[in-house]
Amino acid sequence: MTPPYSAAGAPVAPAHLPSIAEQVNRVPTEPGCYLWKDAKGEVIYVGKAKNLRARMRQYVTLQDDRAKIPLMMQVVRGFDYVVVGSEHEALVLERNLIAQYHPYFNVDFKDDKSYPYIAVTESDVYPAIKYTRERHRKGTRYFGPYTDAKAARETIDTLRKAVPICIGTCAEWKRARRYLNSHPDDIPVANMVLAKRGRPCFDYHVGRGPGVCCGEIDTVEYARHVDQVEKFLGGKRSQIVDELQDQMREAAQNLEFERAGRIKRRLDVIAGLDDRQEVMFSSDVSIDLIGFYREETISAACVFVVREGRTIRSSEFVLNKGMDVDRVELAEGFLKRYYDETADVPQEVDLACELPDEPLLEEWLGEKRGHVCRIHHPVRGEKAHLLKMAESNARHALNRYMVRTGYADDRTNQALLQLESALALDRPPLRIECFDISTLHGTFTVASMVVFTNGRPDKGQYRRFKIRAELDEANDFQSMEEVLGRRYGEKNMADERFAERAPDLLVVDGGKPQLTAAMNQLSALGLNIPVCGLAKSDEEVFVPWDETPVVLPSGSASLYLIKQVRDESHRFAITFHRELRTKAQSVSILDEVDGVGPKRKRAIMRAFGSMKRLRAATEEQIAAVKGVPPEVARAVWETLRAWDDEAAGVAAAAAGDGAPDGNPGAGVAD
Structure with a gap:
């Protein structure tokens, strides 16, 4: 749909906006979220504001200079708003509303698929690790999102070599969980029953399962394994190494050489994993570096996750907006979506552009992390170099997506047909x-x-x-x-x-x-x-x-x-x-x-x-x-x-x- 223009070329307000403007004049001046709707009553845009009335007036008077606003207001026929107590609450509510309605004019992931996560079922007596695409179960801690399903599965496989833990797909673990859940008042007795009646699973025999299914481990020792697994997934590998080295020395002193050998093999797995990763920083920093690459109506983001000075993974996402929104709106929209999906918040997030709501976003991220999180814009040094690499990876990710989906071909055909119609041509050009x-x-x-x-x-x-x-x-x-x-x-x-x-x-x-x-x-x-x-x-x-x-x-x-x-x-x-x-x-x-x-x-x-x-x-x-x-x-x-x-x-x-x-x-x- 083409926005109306005056003879001078400046956007003019559609005829229906005066009635909406009268309604906006009765909107309160408190913080909150607004939801613009089309003729069908569907939400097409969600935004937040410190002052609802002042912000919404900018839309109906077309004082907002973003290119999409004239087009969007052409189809707006109504609105809703929600008043909250603070600007911080408005930010949280805005993210929840976008996740609920998936408005067309908001920045979001291009495909609405769920991304893979690695989950630990903390609510179980013996928590298990699993690969999943859901992230809403209470009592489960999620790590991710991963955009490479194969990489997520390989991470679980490697991790279980380093720290034995049950996996959620194991039939024997499921049987043991059912029995333990049916006897919650006396777990030690239940463990004795499992030791007598249980059947060891295959993973136990190859050293990847700790033996919950056959009563070979108690809850205290298993909790230590779970803690190491969560530290590993959170990038705190040095702590795991220190703990395993202490256990190996203790086993050797007690002449438990077989146990010491098993721990040594686990340390070798972690050392081999670190050897394959490039050390980017001399200090043990915790940073997410996010690079973007934009085409006209589509873009990609690449997140380099750096923990303890090492890039432990990179994730790539395709977004539904490109040059049709400015890069500040694109970056801010992605930050809200990504960190709403993940519980792994670093001490620093690095971007190329400055955001107008940085203090508010830092407060929100710090609350999720439980500690201070800063947004930084490096212009030189190691961080700037890695940020350039993230932007390059985002470009390659977008190119792969366009080739895989035929997006470029479909869009080119669409462009030729649109030109034929708009310019009254006899055939596509x-x-x-x-x-x-x-x-x-x-x-x-x-x-x-x-x-x-x-x-x-x-x-x-x-x-x-x-x-x-x-x-x-x-x-x-x-x-x-x-x-x-x-x-x-x-x-x-x-x-x-x-x-x-x-x-x-x-x-x-x-x-x-x-x-x-x-x-x-x-x-x-x-x-x-x-x-x-x-x-x-x-x-x-x-x-x-x-x-x-x-x-x-x-x-x-x-x-x-x-x-x-x-x-x-x-x-x-x-x-x-x-x-x-x-x-x-x-x-x-x-x-x-x-x-x-x-x-x-x-x-x-x-x-x-x-x-x-x-x-x-x-x-x-x-x-x-x-x-x-x-x-x-x-x-x-x-x-x-x-x-x-x-x-x-x-x-x-x-x-x-x-x-x-x-x-x-x-x-x-x-």
């Missing part, structure tokens, strides 16, 4: 060509042509054009007419290196003037190619058949595709322009100075050795070169200053394109 002009005050004017085939860059079809017209100043319209005339002229239209047919859609970078120039040139050539212009400021699409621009929905596949096409053409054009300017600067800048011929040029370059040193020289230093008069030295100096000023202007104009230079397979067109 399977071949899109886009042109952009890059110049510096009319010098080194170039044009780029990028091609997208079936919604993807077709770099072998890219072309670069040097504008031949003599221009005293920048003239994008004349340049656009020239490049379209050359591209769609009879010669190149018949050249198979360009294409076997005309494009299904021609995109020009710019608004109505650039679109008009393109239409005039196509008309002069007698061609009927669908064409549109994309203005960068408001991302409006101008079409020939309507004075009002088409506004593609924010976050839609079609808007993402056409922006990608436009941005790629801009990157390609400015890359070519920079190549020409760099070449000219290094070769012929002195040729433009009156009074500098080949002999003086050689003398100047011999004196300074490089253009970098010459550009840093003063007028007096240039005049000191033998054979260079003062007036010529001044002319050289002024020319160099003019070139530097123009270069600074180009760099400022190009800042933010962020794209890598170069493009294999593209050529300079005739």
